[in-house]
Amino acid sequence: MKNFKSAKRAGNNLAADSAMVVLNENFKYFGYGYFDNVHDAIPPIKATFYSFRIMVGLGMWFILLFIVMLTILLRKGLDKKRWLLYAGVLSIPLAYLASEMGWLVAEFGRQPWVIQDLMPTSAAVSHLTTGSVQLTFALFAITFTILLIADIKILSKQIKLGFKEGGAK
Amino acid sequence: MFENLSHLALQQYWWVIVSLLGSLLVFLLFVQGGQTLIYRLGKNETERTLLVNSLGRKWEFTFTTLVTFGGAFFASFPLFYSTSFGGAYWVWMLILFAFVVQAVSYEYRSKPGNLLGHRTYEIFLFLNGALGTVLLGAAVSTFFTGSQFSVNENNFSQWETATHGLEAAFNIQNLSLGLAVFFLSRVLALLYFFKNVSNAAIIERAKKQMVYDSIPFLVFFLAFVTMLLLQQGFAVNPTTGMVSMEPYKYLHNLIQMPVVAGIFILGVLMVLLGIIRTVTCFKTCSDKGIWLTGIGTVLTVFSLFMLAGFNNTAFYPSTFNLQNSLTIQNSSSSHYTLTAMSYVSLFVPIVLAYIAYTWRAINKTKMTTEELNDEGHIY
Numbered sequence: 001m002k003n004f005k006s007a008k009r010a011g012n013n014l015a016a017d018s019a020m021v022v023l024n025e026n027f028k029y030f031g032y033g034y035f036d037n038v039h040d041a042i043p044p045i046k047a048t049f050y051s052f053r054i055m056v057g058l059g060m061w062f063i064l065l066f067i068v069m070l071t072i073l074l075r076k077g078l079d080k081k082r083w084l085l086y087a088g089v090l091s092i093p094l095a096y097l098a099s100e101m102g103w104l105v106a107e108f109g110r111q112p113w114v115i116q117d118l119m120p121t122s123a124a125v126s127h128l129t130t131g132s133v134q135l136t137f138a139l140f141a142i143t144f145t146i147l148l149i150a151d152i153k154i155l156s157k158q159i160k161l162g163f164k165e166g167g168a169k
Numbered sequence: 170m171f172e173n174l175s176h177l178a179l180q181q182y183w184w185v186i187v188s189l190l191g192s193l194l195v196f197l198l199f200v201q202g203g204q205t206l207i208y209r210l211g212k213n214e215t216e217r218t219l220l221v222n223s224l225g226r227k228w229e230f231t232f233t234t235l236v237t238f239g240g241a242f243f244a245s246f247p248l249f250y251s252t253s254f255g256g257a258y259w260v261w262m263l264i265l266f267a268f269v270v271q272a273v274s275y276e277y278r279s280k281p282g283n284l285l286g287h288r289t290y291e292i293f294l295f296l297n298g299a300l301g302t303v304l305l306g307a308a309v310s311t312f313f314t315g316s317q318f319s320v321n322e323n324n325f326s327q328w329e330t331a332t333h334g335l336e337a338a339f340n341i342q343n344l345s346l347g348l349a350v351f352f353l354s355r356v357l358a359l360l361y362f363f364k365n366v367s368n369a370a371i372i373e374r375a376k377k378q379m380v381y382d383s384i385p386f387l388v389f390f391l392a393f394v395t396m397l398l399l400q401q402g403f404a405v406n407p408t409t410g411m412v413s414m415e416p417y418k419y420l421h422n423l424i425q426m427p428v429v430a431g432i433f434i435l436g437v438l439m440v441l442l443g444i445i446r447t448v449t450c451f452k453t454c455s456d457k458g459i460w461l462t463g464i465g466t467v468l469t470v471f472s473l474f475m476l477a478g479f480n481n482t483a484f485y486p487s488t489f490n491l492q493n494s495l496t497i498q499n500s501s502s503s504h505y506t507l508t509a510m511s512y513v514s515l516f517v518p519i520v521l522a523y524i525a526y527t528w529r530a531i532n533k534t535k536m537t538t539e540e541l542n543d544e545g546h547i548y
Contacts, residue, residue: 005322126255127327136262143266147273150284157282 188474202354204298225548248500257334306350352386433472439465
């Protein structure tokens with residue numbers, strides 16, 4: 001690509017065309033030029049392996065839970081099965097966990113690429129200082145933690161207030 | 170259809186779409202302007218709640234337009250996106266935080282047990298209104314004043330100042346546009362309240378406020394336009410692609426693109442006419458000003474984007490190295506990507522029609538304090 005660009009700048013179309021041929025022939029390996037070591041092309045296996053299994057395991061748990069719930073609901077005994085209702089409530093956070101695990105599979109599993117075979121993550125990152133990223137992370141963590149606490153407080157309050165005709169107030 | 174267009178034609182098509190989205194966004198920033206007026210116009214809790222609910226029915230329109238504008242820019246001109254968002258990092262982070270706290274403030278403000286109290290969420294709304302408008306205005310102004318970044322031969326960009334974009338807010342021209350957008354958003358908010366809120370005390374205060382906000386808007390807008398038309402601009406040689414400084418470049422652009430000049434003049438006149446008619450014949454004209462000034466805003470901002478990107482101009486100039494400046498040609502997606510996106514863009518009129526329909530449905534009647542008591546979802 002360097003040869004192509006410098007030939008273009010110099011107005012040498014012949015050299016540019018020949019550089020383009022070389023580029024096109026090797027384009028599918030373009031991103032590998034960023035690696036010094038073959039091991040750099042391997043994604044983090046452990047993290048991908050376990051997060052995938054946790055996600056699928058939780059998916060299986062949800063299917064089982066819904067089958068049991070539906071069966072007991074159709075027999076009109078759901079309100080008497082307190083253990084099942086507790087299992088339902090306790091499973092709510094598991095849905096978020098499964099979703100997060102799915103993201104981890106996607107993001108760990110795609111490494112080291114942001115664009116498969118063309119651009120590795122290491123080449124795509126912005127040129128920011130570590131301090132800037134740490135500060136942003138801290139700001140996000142603080143802001144969202146405060147908002148999460150507020151959210152939980154609002155939800156708890158609404159649950160205590162119960163239903164009102166015409167919507168919650 | 171689109172695949173037969175040249176790459177340049179597709180780039181120009183997408184610059185027009187991005188410009189349209191940007192100008193619609195500036196009009197919709199009236200929500201932000203309104204948020205900075207909650208305490209100026211609302212003197213008790215009921216009045217403030219009325220104002221917040223009037224804006225609360227519209228804030229998602231602004232938010233979605235901001236996201237669509239950013240998304241369209243990202244997809245059509247990715248080198249601009251990576252340069253600006255990765256480089257002018259702190260400006261965009263501040264804008265992001267301002268919009269994060271806005272979203273929750275509307276939903277949490279009036280809920281029992283909201284941890285921070287309704288006043289804190291009103292302060293968040295003010296911060297969003299002030300920071301969002303000033304910083305977005307200043308960021309757009311860098312299209313004309315330039316930024317300190319470099320782009321290497323592999324298209325990797327790097328910001329060349331440690332302040333990562335915050336320096337833009339200390340440039341007098343950027344600041345002028347930022348403040349012009351801030352006061353314009355307040356003027357638009359007042360015009361919106363005249364149309365949307367039925368409360369004599371609020372309307373009376375808003376009427377006085379019109380003058381207090383219109384004058385600084387005009388001062389800062391005129392200052393920006395004067396500096397723009399007199400400044401050197403970033404001209405691109407269409408044959409070699411070399412960038413050089415050209416005296417009166419944006420004035421030249423205006424003269425060489427008479428359609429854009431016409432849109433600009435019409436836009437400015439409509440903005441002014443909307444304000445003047447509202448102030449001078451308040452009883453009969455007050456609820457019509459939003460359309461005149463609103464459409465005028467869209468036209469004016471649209472023409473500014475045209476000045477920045479068309480007529481062989483670098484729309485995101487680098488003052489660090491002129492030859493690293495971004496143009497619609499050297500920063501766009503490939504022909505294939507722009508073609509695919511252009512087909513998707515055919516759905517834009519459907520989305521616009523849907524927005525117009527929902528807007529009409531929401532706006533059928535003016536908001537009153539009585540209505541707040543009947544409303545199931547209070548912001």
